[in-house]
Amino acid sequence: MKIVVCAKYVPDAQGDRSFSSDNTTDRQGADGLLSELDEYAVEEALKLVETADGEVVILTMGPDDAADAVRKSLQMGAHSGVHVLDDALHGSDAPATSLVLAKAVEKIGESGAVDLVVTGMASTDGSMSVVPAMLAERLGLPQVTYASELTVDGRTVTIRRDGDASTETIEASLPALVSVTDQINEPRYPSFKGIMAAKKKPVETWSVADLGVDASEVGLEAAWTRVAASTERPPREAGQVVADEGDGGAKLAEFLTGRKFV
Amino acid sequence: MAEVLVLVDHVDGTVRKTTHELLTIARRLGEPSAVFVGNGYDTAKESLATYGAVTVYQVTDPEVDQYLVAPKAEVLAQLVEQTSPAAVLIASSAEGKEIAARLAVKTSSGLITDAVDVQPGGSGPVTTQSVFAGSYTVEATVTTGTPIITVKPNSAAPEQAPTTPQEQAVEVTLSDAAKTARVTDRKPREKSGRPELTEAAIVVSGGRGTGGDFAAVEAFADALGAAVGASRAAVDAGWYPHANQVGQTGKTVSPQLYVAAGISGAIQHRAGMQTSKAIVAVNKDEEAPIFELVDFGVVGDLFAVLPAAAEAIEKHKA
Numbered sequence A: 001m002k003i004v005v006c007a008k009y010v011p012d013a014q015g016d017r018s019f020s021s022d023n024t025t026d027r028q029g030a031d032g033l034l035s036e037l038d039e040y041a042v043e044e045a046l047k048l049v050e051t052a053d054g055e056v057v058i059l060t061m062g063p064d065d066a067a068d069a070v071r072k073s074l075q076m077g078a079h080s081g082v083h084v085l086d087d088a089l090h091g092s093d094a095p096a097t098s099l100v101l102a103k104a105v106e107k108i109g110e111s112g113a114v115d116l117v118v119t120g121m122a123s124t125d126g127s128m129s130v131v132p133a134m135l136a137e138r139l140g141l142p143q144v145t146y147a148s149e150l151t152v153d154g155r156t157v158t159i160r161r162d163g164d165a166s167t168e169t170i171e172a173s174l175p176a177l178v179s180v181t182d183q184i185n186e187p188r189y190p191s192f193k194g195i196m197a198a199k200k201k202p203v204e205t206w207s208v209a210d211l212g213v214d215a216s217e218v219g220l221e222a223a224w225t226r227v228a229a230s231t232e233r234p235p236r237e238a239g240q241v242v243a244d245e246g247d248g249g250a251k252l253a254e255f256l257t258g259r260k261f262v
Numbered sequence B: 001m002a003e004v005l006v007l008v009d010h011v012d013g014t015v016r017k018t019t020h021e022l023l024t025i026a027r028r029l030g031e032p033s034a035v036f037v038g039n040g041y042d043t044a045k046e047s048l049a050t051y052g053a054v055t056v057y058q059v060t061d062p063e064v065d066q067y068l069v070a071p072k073a074e075v076l077a078q079l080v081e082q083t084s085p086a087a088v089l090i091a092s093s094a095e096g097k098e099i100a101a102r103l104a105v106k107t108s109s110g111l112i113t114d115a116v117d118v119q120p121g122g123s124g125p126v127t128t129q130s131v132f133a134g135s136y137t138v139e140a141t142v143t144t145g146t147p148i149i150t151v152k153p154n155s156a157a158p159e160q161a162p163t164t165p166q167e168q169a170v171e172v173t174l175s176d177a178a179k180t181a182r183v184t185d186r187k188p189r190e191k192s193g194r195p196e197l198t199e200a201a202i203v204v205s206g207g208r209g210t211g212g213d214f215a216a217v218e219a220f221a222d223a224l225g226a227a228v229g230a231s232r233a234a235v236d237a238g239w240y241p242h243a244n245q246v247g248q249t250g251k252t253v254s255p256q257l258y259v260a261a262g263i264s265g266a267i268q269h270r271a272g273m274q275t276s277k278a279i280v281a282v283n284k285d286e287e288a289p290i291f292e293l294v295d296f297g298v299v300g301d302l303f304a305v306l307p308a309a310a311e312a313i314e315k316h317k318a
């Protein structure tokens, strides 16, 4: 089984995130890391190839530092990596990102058909949760998303999806696109052996031209939406905090009735 | 006036409040048209008329419901082609965003997700989004194709505008590509009898500080007529269903009042509640980061504070 995992490099959510002067996410100022939610995708792919033979290819699109996301995934146990790196990509929106990732998946498929594309449920910076559905649309693959449980039996993939109003069982034939939630597994930490082994694993770097994508189709200029303004929210006005001295409940009720919540 | 397509969010015809909000927003941008997919139109009919759907496109093909997401995107793509709408509005649920994503690619249209406000502008709708766990506000417009916008619950006060909708049955021929991810089983979620988490005016959430005992949180919620939420720590421990998780990997809520009890206020939790109008916390630890957000906070044991507050509220109501 050949699995491609889409893994994104994101600014650390614990740090201060902000916008650059062109209203794109500032990816220079902040420390970055492999999106935590994509660790679940890497883990699930690794589990699948442990039981059935196969290989896991990590695919990332992002600036120089995004190589860190590939490296971390290789340390966890993935077999090889592809880093799509091109100045033209700066400011790409979700449709452009999905275009580039789709072309890269196709190119990875040239050296052996891809059975499964696995993604996270959202990137922790943009958090639009739309790239997986867009990838499925572009690749013409069954969309099997928000998996909280996943099994592959022969050529059939089955997931549990906890929808808004119901819990669903979804089934599709391979090849398919799967996105996984943070309920699905416990991502492993890289072992010392894994860290050493990762140094020798192959990572290819591709430009958009390598993918047959025209530079004018990606990046900030090509985006189908435009951010007109971004403003930092004023910090909330400091509220009133009282210590409970037996009257905390009464004071809370007083606040709530005063504000007409009762 | 150009049409604005609103995808109706419903369960067997019971229309969600978010749809009324979308119809209200649609009226600012053009003429609201509801797109109803699935069973139960008879149940939905009156509510769509009350909130101003001038046209209702009805898709009753049972096949649409048997597959995940893709068929609904095809239906909308067909209607976009037919009606050249001023915008398409979809509720910002997990499924809603996926439908919007596929529609954007199909129609080469710009997509804006999780809008908290949509207003008419000189060159199409202007949306407001809250990003980076609520620390930034962003205004955006769609520059290519049909604006496709997913809107968060509680982004507008639903306003009635009674109409007699013109009903149009829509025939769709689903492509084979739309029929590849089959829904083989669907178990409706058990009803709690409390308001829907994302729609509720008041949400009371419990975290690890409950130690697994949600009785005080639930009783306090019931005193306020609130929905009950939970932190991921509480969900991971198996104390409360995942469907009630608030935060980055759970639901995003934006109620009039959010109460966090025994929740520290981690960034991932904030991501799901920071846009609440008023925030209250009860926590033993005065250093807990949740207190940075509150309008009112009590440093104390939730098992003492919540029951006392619930009692005082019940007394006030009586």
Ligand SMILES: Cc1cc2nc3c(=O)[nH]c(=O)nc-3n(C[C@H](O)[C@H](O)[C@H](O)COP(=O)(O)OP(=O)(O)OC[C@H]3O[C@@H](n4cnc5c(N)ncnc54)[C@H](O)[C@@H]3O)c2cc1C
Pocket: A036, A037, A182, B206, B207, B208, B209, B210, B230, B231, B232, B233, B234, B245, B246, B247, B248, B249, B250, B251, B261, B262, B263, B264, B265, B266, B267, B268, B269, B272, B282, B283, B284, B285, B288, B300, B301, B302, B303
């Ligand atoms: C990728 C990722 C996604 C995540 N997504 C989410 C998400 O969607 N939602 C989410 O909530 N978290 C999420 N988290 C987890 C988040 O980082 C925190 O771990 C979690 O929110 C902590 O939950 P808590 O506040 O209940 O627990 P804790 O941080 O342990 O806080 C418990 C609090 O209860 C207080 N307390 C204890 N006893 C009492 C008492 N008797 N009375 C009053 N107060 C008491 C303590 O002082 C403490 O402040 C995510 C994490 C990651 C890495």
Ligand SMILES: Nc1ncnc2c1ncn2[C@@H]1O[C@H](COP(=O)(O)O)[C@@H](O)[C@H]1O
Pocket: A006, A007, A008, A009, A035, A037, A038, A041, A059, A060, A061, A062, A094, A097, A101, A118, A119, A120, A121, A122, A123, A124, A126, A127, A128, A129, A130, A131, A132
């Ligand atoms: N630049 C990227 N490189 C690799 N994978 C990505 C990228 N952007 C998004 N993804 C994948 O798409 C998922 C959802 O992203 P998003 O739609 O941005 O929330 C992520 O969890 C990743 O698996």
